[in-house]
Amino acid sequence: MTDREAKFSDHALEAWLSQQQPDLLDSVIDVEAGLREILLQSRHDAMVDSLDAVIDVEAGLAAVLPPAPGPATDGHRATRSARQRREFLSVERLLMSVSPHRRIALRGHPEVLLGYEALEGLRKIEHYMRESFQCAGQLGDLLTSHHAIDFDLALSLSLKFEHTIQITREYCSEICAFVRKSIAYELLCAVRDVQTFATNLSRSVAQASEYAHACDTARKRNKRLRTGEGTRARQVSRELAYHFDQALAKTRRLTEDLPSIMLRGEGGVQSFAIACVQRVRRTLAREIGHHRFPTLSLEEFREFLDNFTMSDLRDAALEGIDLGGVRWSVHQTLWPEAVEVDDLKARSDETFPGSGIYVIRSGTAMVRDFAGLL
Structure with a gap:
């Protein structure tokens, strides 16, 4: 082979390799599969090494929430998601957005x-x-x-x-x-x-x-x-x-x-x-008319159904509603006229002495007019 032929062959081989390199890499190296294996092994090792860890139900429940929006690829979607998050930024805002009458009625659903x-x-x-x-x-x-x-x-x-x-x-x-x-x-x-x-x-x-x-x-x-x-x-x-x-x-x-x-x-x-x-959230969303009702933890769910410390219940229909566990305030909760507050206090437990916040004990009756109230 002449020097010219050798030089031409080297250039041709180099050009061919440059052209074929991406295809060769794609066919030989599955980057996504590699990443999956690394992540899977990493997760497995972490779980095996922490057998004494607790079950984090909240972490599992987080899986039902919508994912956070990506970087400004869709400005409208990001703005809408941010607005939805602000709608129920806290359980306190959720309590304010749903009337006490609606919440007390849900206790009978x-x-x-x-x-x-x-x-x-x-x-x-x-x-x-x-x-x-x-x-x-x-x-x-x-x-x-x-x-x-x-x-x-x-x-x-x-x-x-x-x-x-x-x-x-x-x-x-x-x-x-x-x-x-x-x-x-x-x-x-x-x-x-x-x-x-x-x-x-x-x-x-x-x-x-x-x-x-x-x-x-x-x-x-x-x-x-x-x-x-x-x-x-x-x-x-x-x-x-x-x-x-x-x-x-x-x-x-x-x-x-x-x-x-x-x-x-x-x-x-x-x-x-x-x-x-998910089922609880769908039920609450349907009953109160909020289609994007948030996913609640057990504590937040209790807060939503039990906290009436600042509620006006004077016109609420309490017949047939189980009030066991309801938290109420001597100073701020307003009850229907038929409810004797002193009797109600006797059938409740104060959260701590002098707080004025009480929790109604399960299995107690409040007033004669409300048959099967508790």
Whole structure:
């Protein structure tokens, strides 16, 4: 090959490579897939490393809110979203925007009452799932430790883990009717799987604990035997040690699955929480005529339905309305003439001495004229 041919070939090859480089990179490197893998692994590692973290229902509920607008690609949409956010900037503004008559009437709405009960149940589920996560984290650390295992503590933690998950499942069964069947089924299956796992782990820990104590007893007994008397005893000790190793290995294999099984339970609770709050929000939006009614936390929902400390209820229809839990003020809440404030005060609890703010106790009657009021 001549120098001219070689030079021409080098230029041609370089030009071809420059032209083909983007296509080659696209065909070989899937940037989006790579990012997804990094983010997925990062999220997984973070969750596995924080088994003792609590279930953040509020974070899950945030998923139902509309995403924040992007950089001024659509000025009209950004302005409209900002205006919507300002519309209900706080629960205080929400209270001012909906009349007390409308809010007190909502307390008698069947779907609102079901939603309230479901959110209350969800809070209990969150509490017991939090305890389960804490037990699971401590148990995992204990059983995977390279030091001597305190099997009495391990057994106590595993039994508590099993117990808290059982209570969680009971609460789940009570409130699942509030959401559509597919979401309820997903929650029940997830919690059932965690409970089954917790039971298996508890049994495995109990078995390992029994063998550990048997081995310890055998070692102490062997030390007291004279030379020549311990042949059979040493054989029994070896057998016990073998069974203990097998039981411990099984327990540790189960422990490896703790992170994934707890994440499954958490996912079921999060899905239920989102569906539950969406339904409550839609009901409230429909009943009060605000199509963009905000997503409320349980505390904000309580505030919306219970806080009448600055309300004029003189013309409100209270017949048939459950007023248990209503918060009212001696100085600022105005009641219908038929309501005896002193009698109402006797059937309420003051939030703290001298505050003048009371909460009506559930299961108490206020006035004779309101049959079935509470």
